[in-house]
Amino acid sequence: MANGRVVQTADRTIGSRQLAALLPAEVLARPGYRALADAVRTLILDGRVALHVRLPAERELAEAVGASRATVTGAYDLLRESGYVRSRRGSGTWTELPEGHRPVGAHALLGAGGYSADGDPGVDLAIAAMGAPEAGLADALARAAARLPALARTPGYHPFGLPDLRSAVADRFTRRGLPTRSEQILVTAGAQQAFALIVSLLCRPGDRVVTENPTYANALDALRHARLRTGSIAVSDTGWDMGVAESTLRQTVPRLAYVIPDFQNPTGALMPPEQRLRLLATTRATGTWLVVDETIADIALEVPAPAPLASLAPRGGADHVITIGSLSKTHWGGLRVGWIRATAKMITELTAVRVSADMTGSVLDQLVALPLLDGMDAALPARLAQLRIQRAALVQSLQRHTPEWSWQIPPGGLSLWVDLGEPVSSALAERAAAAGVHIGRGARFGVDPGTFEHRLRIPYTLSADRLDEGIRRLAAAFHDGVPLPSAVDRPHWVA
Numbered sequence: 001m002a003n004g005r006v007v008q009t010a011d012r013t014i015g016s017r018q019l020a021a022l023l024p025a026e027v028l029a030r031p032g033y034r035a036l037a038d039a040v041r042t043l044i045l046d047g048r049v050a051l052h053v054r055l056p057a058e059r060e061l062a063e064a065v066g067a068s069r070a071t072v073t074g075a076y077d078l079l080r081e082s083g084y085v086r087s088r089r090g091s092g093t094w095t096e097l098p099e100g101h102r103p104v105g106a107h108a109l110l111g112a113g114g115y116s117a118d119g120d121p122g123v124d125l126a127i128a129a130m131g132a133p134e135a136g137l138a139d140a141l142a143r144a145a146a147r148l149p150a151l152a153r154t155p156g157y158h159p160f161g162l163p164d165l166r167s168a169v170a171d172r173f174t175r176r177g178l179p180t181r182s183e184q185i186l187v188t189a190g191a192q193q194a195f196a197l198i199v200s201l202l203c204r205p206g207d208r209v210v211t212e213n214p215t216y217a218n219a220l221d222a223l224r225h226a227r228l229r230t231g232s233i234a235v236s237d238t239g240w241d242m243g244v245a246e247s248t249l250r251q252t253v254p255r256l257a258y259v260i261p262d263f264q265n266p267t268g269a270l271m272p273p274e275q276r277l278r279l280l281a282t283t284r285a286t287g288t289w290l291v292v293d294e295t296i297a298d299i300a301l302e303v304p305a306p307a308p309l310a311s312l313a314p315r316g317g318a319d320h321v322i323t324i325g326s327l328s329k330t331h332w333g334g335l336r337v338g339w340i341r342a343t344a345k346m347i348t349e350l351t352a353v354r355v356s357a358d359m360t361g362s363v364l365d366q367l368v369a370l371p372l373l374d375g376m377d378a379a380l381p382a383r384l385a386q387l388r389i390q391r392a393a394l395v396q397s398l399q400r401h402t403p404e405w406s407w408q409i410p411p412g413g414l415s416l417w418v419d420l421g422e423p424v425s426s427a428l429a430e431r432a433a434a435a436g437v438h439i440g441r442g443a444r445f446g447v448d449p450g451t452f453e454h455r456l457r458i459p460y461t462l463s464a465d466r467l468d469e470g471i472r473r474l475a476a477a478f479h480d481g482v483p484l485p486s487a488v489d490r491p492h493w494v495a
Contacts, residue, residue, distance in 0.1 A: 014049060016056035016064035022048055023065065024450045031067035033074030040075065041084050044095050048224055048449065055085065055093045122436030123470035128265070128414040128459035130387075132332035136372060136379050144367035151367070157360045159351050161187025161339070165366045168373050169339045173323075178311040183344040186351055189361050190338040191295045191326040192218055198322055198340065199226050199256070201353045202289055208254040212240070214417075214445035214452055216265045216293065219258055232447040233259075235267050237408050237417075242275045246282045256289045262297035262306050266445050266457040267417045268410020270303065273312065280313050284320055294325040295338075298380060301388055302411040310341075319343055327369055329414065330380060336362065337369040387414070393464035394471070401475035415440075415459040420478075423453035431477040437470050 019040075020028065027039045043049040056064070058072045065072075076093055079085040083098025160166060166182040173180035188194040203209065205227035211219065213232035223230055231252050233245040249257065259279065261271035271279075283290040292309045300306070310318040326338030340350060372379075391409070394416065398405060407416045420428070429441040442455030460467065 013054040016060040020064040028065055031065050031071055033071045036075035037078040044084055051095055053095050124438050125458055125470045126438040126440050129333045130461045140368045140371045143371045147367055151363055156363050159355050159360050162366045165370050177307040184341055186340040186347045187361055188338045189336040191324045194324040194338050194340045196222050197350050197353050201350055203228055203255055208252050210254045210257040213447040214266055217444040230447050239269045242278050249282045249286050253286050254288050257283055258291045260293045261309055263413035268413040270411050276309050276312050290321045292323045296329050296413050298330050300412045331372050337365050391460040394460040394467045397468045397471040401471050414461055415457050418456045418458050420454050425453045425456055432474050435473045435477055437473045
């Protein structure tokens, strides 16, 4: 598609106009071969151009970007030399990754194992998630062990999820103000699988979808890989502009809208009740499926935890709302348990999709999750208190090491959305990685390429000493005496 986001067609070829639509304006205005190679390399790493896709012929791309064929030839040569494309006479030029490299989404998840150039252990500021609560996890494992033998005598296939866990998730929704039956719950392997299942069932390549901008990077990856056309609703430091959101929804009539109204990732913003009502009404009027991500809804640090968005709808007025959540942020990302709450009919259809790729979830994980979910209200306050301490420690470190940066304290969530004051986020992330600090550059959270280059997402999920060490190294990279190239000068740095 020419909108710059649907980049993989049935024959695994990206057209010259499609690729040109993805390139930043600065490259199109001054098409040098190095800048063109940098931009294409970043598109591959970010997932906006899929792997094993055939690139346009050199002459076609030259015409599309207004460059000479020699410029495109030089760019392709650089990409071949660095391992990002391969060419074979008669079959064209195809995208790939060099040995040892991974797309940005996968690389971010491996940040904790990073080391600086001199072998020192790195500091992972890329993943906004806590370690497991050791005492609670040990108790949950003991309870799971007691129940496992009885279940082990069965085949072990529970495509909808363990009945007891479905009931526990439904009961929690009911206690939070949204009456829910167990048949309205599908247990998944985390919220990301939940979202992928929803997209797979409801959307087809080329469909329009709307997300917040910025938003959760892995959700954007899922939409890009599904070859959907993505529109956006801006979320600023002051929250959502619901007038623009309503206009966008009415004009585009998207198939699906994805929102994080509770301590939005990455901004930390909390959507007010009146805006939730307007969003419910508009998506219902446009026939848009509204997917509400509640993964961070319980991380309420300054306000009470909000009720489910769907609970605000009048009776029968929330059938178009699908709510997803998980234990990854409240408990542990290594426990792959999430859920979908929807109508019973929708849950049956989603389960059919799930079985085609993943016949059932881990029974052991679900047995461990059950006591954790049942005891969440008792255990969560201590976790939140620790997060408040670590958030204060991060703020102190930022004030000490980078006083020129700015941020707002969110009412909840797991990170700060930091403004660097200049568009150097990707360049800084690259320099910081060499010092062993892995960080979420702003562009990873933007719907459109090259946006949010003045932002970093910095989580406060590490201990105070590790946070200070990470910010100290980050500040040293920012202040090392060599000016960072801005996104205006070099639009797409590879992080």
